[in-house]
Amino acid sequence: MRISPLLPAMPVFLLLVSGQAWAHAMLDHAEPRVGNKVASPPREVTLTFTQKLEPAFSSVTVTGPSGQRVDAGKARVSGNQMSVPLKGAGAGTYHVNWHVLSVDTHTTDGSFTFQVGP
Template sequence: MSLNPSLKKVLTAAALLGSLFAASSVFAHAHLKSQIPAANSTVTDPGELRLVFSEGIETTFSTVKISRDGEDVPVKNLATKSSDKKTLIVTPEVALEPGTYKVEWKVTSVDTHKSAGNYSFKIGQ
């Protein structure tokens, strides 16, 4: 049985689109969409940081390093709310004092892809 040439074109196009969608999901990673405090902002001590990603995050396999003027700031806790796995809540162990802070993150998304990045903000006096 041979296929109608028009139907053959439609099926070929559908197969091509399907493979493109599958390929794009294979290369998906959790990208940082926003953060509090915002990158390059000057704020008072926020008490906690919130990193919002494009995908859900596995906290068990993720790390966040905070440093102030080159000195590490201990992190007490990394968490997500059960209803929002895309927002990583980072709680420093101590109050953040005035200075320039660098936040370096390495996360594993719920689909096991890894991504990393960093940003900076300032605590004003």
Template sequence: MVFAAPSLRYAFIFLVSMLVAPAVWAHAHLTHQYPAANAVVDDVSQAITLNFSEGIEPGFSGVTLTGSKQEIIKTQKATRNEQDEKQLIVPLEQPLNPGIYTVDWYVVSVDGHKTKGQYSFSVK
């Protein structure tokens, strides 16, 4: 009986870790973006692209682009790359002027989990 307590404890820890691990990995995390976070770029004239750790649902995902004076920058509807279900593309209506921009993004992964975040970049 003396050895049962540690064995039960290890079994409990193993069981809990197996139940929690899938929930942790079931969200689409931002892995790469263009322009990159905190980057200073010469020009952004066509689109902002966001790459995630898993596939996303474009109908439930989107981006708000804000300028340095807190003005909303018009963009076209965000779409998923036809060749890559992990990439969200946000076409710009016009090239970005010099300044600091903030990207607020939200996505729903293909398994239904919601994720959101924010980053900034600058245009020279």
């Protein structure tokens, strides 16, 4: 385990000092695509980031149309990608919430939605 004592303060510090000027692991793209509509519930969600991730400190949760958790298992991290399997939950809006630690020791998080339906 490598946990910097400064880690919890880093995001605030970075916001105050530099905004987005430094490179962090930001979401580059996702499948299903951010804000898009897909015909049937996907088997998994894959997020691709702008930097490699630390697997032990990176996670993603997904909630389905009625707010229930639909992520089915631990997220898998490979390089700059993170995937999580889903259990199908029908049509509606799915919320994806991610929280990652990049190899440069900065944490970032964010969320997006995609739609399932005809």
